[in-house]
Amino acid sequence: MNRALRIIFSRYGIIVIILILVLGVIALANRRQDTPLDGTNGVDSSEGAATTEGLTEDDGFATEECEGDGCFTDEELPEDAVDQAVEFAESWLNPDGFGAQGWHDSIEPYLTIDAAESMEGVDPATVPAEEIVGEATAEGMKVGVPLDTGTLTLTMVEGSNPWTENGWLVSAIDWEQS
Known part of the structure; x- marks a missing residue:
């Protein structure tokens, strides 16, 4: 010993x-x-461009099921809901090159309160696409927006938030790389 x-x-x-x-x-x-939610989403901040590494698996976000009066489960979403989803997608792509807070402020009016809170602190450089390349399609409560590198799927609900009176809001965001 x-x-x-x-x-x-x-x-x-x-x-x-x-x-x-x-x-x-x-x-x-x-x-x-190596964890999928490490805050960088495969982005090297020194390069300033998003990579597609780690974006092939389902992140598990857009699983929210619609409950309550605003659900149109058997019907298609109205055109104004699809238009709102496309407007959100245009802001989400960050064409103005905002920093994190400016980008969040630009997408916040399109989001439910919970979705806006979950997007706090997200770096817009992690957005894995640059442009919308086709027509948005609605299926149930979801709107698929085709982008240059995949499809942005937005779950829409009818409601209001502190920035927008009654209307269609994005409650969940999902990304599928093509």
Whole structure:
């Protein structure tokens, strides 16, 4: 026992302990970078452009089911709901090059309160597309907007938020890469 303690507390033992701690921290940091919700979504902020890495799996967001009076489950959405979804998609693409707060302010009027809160702090550089390339289509409560790199699917609900009186709002956002 005495010999083991002398080895552990010798300079070589201390070096081995420090090395194990450093390797453990590096392994944890690498594991953190591999998680899908690490805040960067595969974007290297030094490059300023979104990558498509990590965007092939379903992120699980647009799973909200419609409940209550505003549901049109068997009917198509009215044209004004589809128009509102397209307007949101145009702002979501960030054509004006806003920073995070300016971008959030531009999309906030189209979102439900919960959706707006979930988009707080999102970097617009993570938007994986640049332009709308086709006509939006409605299916149930969802509107699919074809973009240059995939399809933006927006779940629409009728309601209001602090920025918009009664109208159609985006309650969930889903992205499917093509």
